[in-house]
Amino acid sequence: MTHQIEKYFVPEPSRYPIFGSVALLLMAFGAVFWMNKVSAGPMILALGFATLVYMLFGWFGQVIRESEGGDYGKNVDVSFRWSMGWFIFSEVMFFAGFFGALFYVRVIALPDLSSLDHQQFLWGDFSAQWPIKVSPGSIVDPFTPIGAWGIPAINTLLLLTSGATLTWAHWGLINNNRGQLKLGLFLTIALGLTFLGLQILEYAHAYSELNLRLSSGIFGSTFFMLTGFHGLHVTIGATMLIVILLRVMKGHFKPDHHFAFEAVAWYWHFVDVVWLFLFVVVYWL
Structure with missing residues (x-):
């Protein structure tokens, strides 16, 4: 008794992973430059985003064509x-x-900061309440x-x-x-x-x-x-x-x-x- 082995579709080499990697790199550099007020930052970010959109349309379009063509x-x-x-x-x-970051702040850091040791050396008169609406030296403006x-x-x-x-x-x-x-x-x-x-x-x-x-x-x-x-x-x-x-x-x-x-x-x-x-x-x- 013989069993027919189903063929596994292997796509041809694709350029889209390279385009995706370049797009993410450009977006990262563009965002960093923009935050540091480098004039070319927004342009680099936009170029990276456009490259990402091109990659997504091209790659997913190829997958859709392969799927509808019965290759899978x-x-x-x-x-x-x-x-x-x-x-x-x-x-x-x-x-x-x-x-986890939120859990750490609310369950571990807040009670620790309100302990007597920290009140004496770090933050006097601190009470463990959430949200924290006050800060040493009024660094944070009041909010609701x-x-x-x-x-x-x-x-x-x-x-x-x-x-x-x-x-x-x-x-x-x-x-x-x-x-x-x-x-x-x-x-x-x-x-x-x-x-x-x-x-x-x-x-x-x-x-x-x-x-x-x-x-x-x-x-x-x-x-x-x-x-x-x-x-x-x-x-x-x-x-x-x-x-x-x-x-x-x-x-x-x-x-x-x-x-x-x-x-x-x-x-x-x-x-x-x-x-x-x-x-x-x-x-x-």
């Missing part, structure tokens, strides 16, 4: 699933580091933290609803209901973009009305680090969802062949879960 078999599908799983795991580690039950609560509802609409769109794809698939994707994208719009309003309110800034001590640093990094991920996720919707409009994806949709759905649900932790730890507690 089950082995490639398994490779994609493992790759996406490890990518999301790396993102989990990113956020774990950021949440953002409450949980305003825009953050609305954004929580938006992201949870977007997870439901994306799952509903997936059901439409599995059941070959293209109308449900398109509507579910459209609603998910709309909810994600609304989330980003409200976060921009929240940042503007924080700076103009609450005097909460990136320079507002450790609270401002951790707040904008966590919410900003999450907002970047929502932006990336919304962009990928738009690409998926455009592909759906072109007739791509079948009930038994749609891993690109699943990969973006995994990513979006990951972003939802991170926001729940962020809402509780950053805004609520």
Whole structure:
């Protein structure tokens, strides 16, 4: 008895990894130059970003053509699933580091600073409270933290609803209901973009009305680090969802062949879960 061995598709050598590396290098140099007020900084940053966009369009376009051309078999599908799983795991580690910094400050550093030894030698009359609104020598200007039950609560509802609409769109794809698939994707994208719009309003309110800034001590640093990094991920996720919707409009994806949709759905649900932790730890507690 013989078993037919499925061939594993091996793509041709590609120039896109080089373009991606150069793009990231240019963006890093451009950002550093810009922050140090070097006149060429913004131009280098823009060139790096344009190169990155070119790389993404070219590389993902090539992958889409190969997928729609039937080049990918089950082995490639398994490779994609493992790759996406490890990518999301790396993102989990990113956020774990950021949440770990916040945990260290609130659970370890604050009680330690409020001990009698530190009050005597480092910071007199310090009390362990969060957020820290005072600093030695008034280094940090007074600010007001953002409450949980305003825009953050609305954004929580938006992201949870977007997870439901994306799952509903997936059901439409599995059941070959293209109308449900398109509507579910459209609603998910709309909810994600609304989330980003409200976060921009929240940042503007924080700076103009609450005097909460990136320079507002450790609270401002951790707040904008966590919410900003999450907002970047929502932006990336919304962009990928738009690409998926455009592909759906072109007739791509079948009930038994749609891993690109699943990969973006995994990513979006990951972003939802991170926001729940962020809402509780950053805004609520």
